[in-house]
Amino acid sequence: MNDAALEDRALLERAQEGDMDAFETLVERHKDRVYGLALRMTRSEADAAEITQDTFFAAYQNLKAFRGEAAFGSWVHRIAANNALMRLRHQRVVEAATEEMLAPEFTDRGSLAEYPEIDWSRRADEKVLDEELGRAIRQATDRLPEGYREVFLLKDVEGMSYEEIAEMMGISVPAVKSRLHRARLALREEIDAFYKEV
Amino acid sequence: MFTCKDSIHSLLEYVDGELSEEEVQLLKEHLHGCAPCVDFLNMYRATPKLARRALVDEMPGEMAGKLKAFLRGKMAK
Numbered sequence: 001m002n003d004a005a006l007e008d009r010a011l012l013e014r015a016q017e018g019d020m021d022a023f024e025t026l027v028e029r030h031k032d033r034v035y036g037l038a039l040r041m042t043r044s045e046a047d048a049a050e051i052t053q054d055t056f057f058a059a060y061q062n063l064k065a066f067r068g069e070a071a072f073g074s075w076v077h078r079i080a081a082n083n084a085l086m087r088l089r090h091q092r093v094v095e096a097a098t099e100e101m102l103a104p105e106f107t108d109r110g111s112l113a114e115y116p117e118i119d120w121s122r123r124a125d126e127k128v129l130d131e132e133l134g135r136a137i138r139q140a141t142d143r144l145p146e147g148y149r150e151v152f153l154l155k156d157v158e159g160m161s162y163e164e165i166a167e168m169m170g171i172s173v174p175a176v177k178s179r180l181h182r183a184r185l186a187l188r189e190e191i192d193a194f195y196k197e198v
Numbered sequence: 199m200f201t202c203k204d205s206i207h208s209l210l211e212y213v214d215g216e217l218s219e220e221e222v223q224l225l226k227e228h229l230h231g232c233a234p235c236v237d238f239l240n241m242y243r244a245t246p247k248l249a250r251r252a253l254v255d256e257m258p259g260e261m262a263g264k265l266k267a268f269l270r271g272k273m274a275k
Contacts, residue, residue, distance in 0.1 A: 031262060035255060035256075035261070036255030039255055040253055045261075049265070053265055053268050056269055109201065110202055111201060116234055121243065124244035124247040141253060152249070157249060157250055181209070185242075187245050188241055188242055188245045
């Protein structure tokens with residue numbers, strides 16, 4: 001367990017004994033990531049704010065019952081993800097059709113129709129992320145259709161397991177994997193397009 | 199023999215270590231002779247890493263203040 005997780009564990013134990021300053025500290029430490037997850041899933045600042053409130057209130061109400069099997073951060077992220085998914089289910093949103101998702105094209109013989117011009121993969125490890133690139137990725141993630149965006153966020157950003165995501169979304173593990181793969185391909189195309197214009 | 203299409207189709211399982219030995223062999227044979235697919239694989243692997251770095255949000259100050267007030271109100275009851 002890393003230092004941050006150890007600190008969380010100590011704060012959680014104090015919060016469970018009634019120390020509300022400790023709980024507030026936990027909220028302060030995790031609110032940005034919870035808000036960020038809710039924002040990326042719902043694409044609405046207002047919804048993300050409400051989900052964040054609901055999430056930490058639920059955590060507060062269930063403090064004593066939480067046995068600490070998972071880290072506090074993982075626990076609240078899961079609550080937030082479930083809250084966001086429930087909200088999305090109740091909304092009717094006009095989404096980009098999945099057929100419009102960007103994907104590599106192939107010739108009749110199965111070869112790549114267009115070769116990558118630049119291999120930008122090493123940029124992922126650079127110290128500073130280009131601001132324009134960051135903005136392009138955020139916008140591209142927002143453009144992912146519902147059902148694909150959540151899978152990408154929960155797996156590749158939050159690090160949840162396929163089984164957890166399948167259970168939360170009410171779909172099969174193969175469906176999670178298929179959507180994740182298509183989401184990654186779409187985002188890869190968007191990042192590629194960004195570098196071609198630079 | 200894997201085509202580029204077969205290879206790209208199998209990337210998720212390959213990165214997860216879930217391909218069969220035979221499929222790994224077929225993929226590696228293709229990659230050995232296809233530099234564009236090697237680049238594609240590198241970029242496929244880099245995409246989640248870049249996304250994690252880009253998708254870092256901060257709750258606006260005013261909103262954070264409202265969150266604190268909301269929770270304090272609930273905790274006081």
